[in-house]
Amino acid sequence: MAGAASPHRVAVLVRDGVLPMELGLVHQLFGAARSVRGEPLYSVVTCAPVPGMIRTDADFPIRADHGPEALEHADTVLVPASHEEDESYEDGLPPALTAALDRIPPGARIASICTGAFVLAAHGLLGGRRATTHWLSTDHFARTYPTVRVEPEVLYVDEGRVLTSAGEAAGIDLCLHMIRRDFGAAVAADVARRTVVPPHREGGQAQYIPRPVAEPDSASTSASRAWALTRLEQPLTLGELADRESMSVRTFSRRFRAESGMTPMQWLAQQRLARARQLLEGTDHTVDRVAAESGFGTAASLRQHFQAALGVSPRAYRVTFRGPGGSSEVDRRDTPGSRPKFGRGPG
Known part of the structure; x- marks a missing residue:
């Protein structure tokens, strides 16, 4: 983990057709991360395969003063989308882009926003891995790169060194997740407050995919969710949730x-x-008390859910986000595992 005296170096690799929102959110979120002494935890630079003026998908260009040499010193490389190029790489990447990506250090983390995943896949970084991209492009992505295990409904996927995110705003979720992974939940929550975004969004991008309206009644299930959030520690049944909306279980489940x-x-x-x-x-x-207060009932059930969703035990998760000295009462039956994956759902 980089310290405040040596900020974690982030390089944003842009191309013609870059979306200004995606470029801006990277600078805004990583730039807002501060240590307890107020020192910046990241340094962020924008670079291009060939430095100079870069077209955006808006009515103004941007200037990238840094070339691909900036990638050689990066701890994290982020690849935003390009609406001009991303879905045209079936025959391979342009030579200048390939040469730029080849300059990324072997240990650097690489992440994409939106259809930037096409760049990672075309460069051979996603073969055999799970990945996601914008829901409008997931079918084309899966056809073009059949060795990639596409997860179309999540907001982002963390495969360790390589991460991918869904459409533009999901880049916010991804950046907050990386900040959380690097410096802990408190820093990520502070960044979220500073930028007035939620530190964690419910659900995946499936909720944003248009669906035919099956019936004219537009009753919502939000009241049941609000009710459940106030009693997560209690046993809750599908019937009880449906009753809160005065719906049958079948209708409630569908809506x-x-x-x-x-x-x-x-x-x-x-x-x-x-x-x-x-x-x-x-x-x-x-861990027993955490299991009881979160509604899992037993430590064994909590461990099972943590392993299935995050790939680690509760203790390993706590060590990752609080440090080895963060707790004196941790259940010692848990043993540290690998770093949390988070990719089975939105982090």
Whole structure:
């Protein structure tokens, strides 16, 4: 982890057709990350395969003063989308872009925003890995790169060194996740507050995909979600949730999935997992107590859900985000595992 005296170096690789929003959000979010002493935790530079004026998808260009040499010193490289180029790489990347990507150090982290995933795939970085991109492009992406395991409904996928995110605003979720991974939940939450965005969004991009309206009644299931969030520690059934909306279980389940992109029980498990993560990050509760207060009931159930969703044990998660000395009451039956994956859903 980079310290305040040596900021984590982020290079943003732009191309003609870059979306200004995607470029701006990277600078804004990483630029807002500060240590407890107020020192910047990241340094961010914009570079291009060939420095100079770069067209955007708006009515103004940008100037990239740095060339591909900036990639040689990066700890993280971010590739925003280009609406001009991304879906035209079936025959390979342009030589200048390939040469630029080849200058990335072997240990650097590489991430894409939106259809920037096409660049990573064309360069051979996603073969055999899970990845996502904008929902409008996932079918084309899967056809073009059949060895990539496309996850079309999530906001981002973390495969360790390589990360991908969905459409433009999902870049915010991805950047906050990387900040959280680098410097912990408190820093990421502070960045979210400074930039007035949620530190974590519910659901995946499935909720933003247009669907035919099955019936004219547009009743929402939001009241049941608000009710459930106040009693996550209690056993909750599908019937109880449906009763809050005065719907049959079948109707409730159908409308809930249309609104959130997941089943009620999947959503409930996700919220309980988020509560458990908050408790592990912000308290010294034992794993048994965290399990009880988050609604998983037992430590064994909590461990099972953590392993399935994040790829680590609760203790390993706590060590990652609070440091080895962050708790004196951790259940010692847990042993540290690999770094959390987070890619099975929105982090």
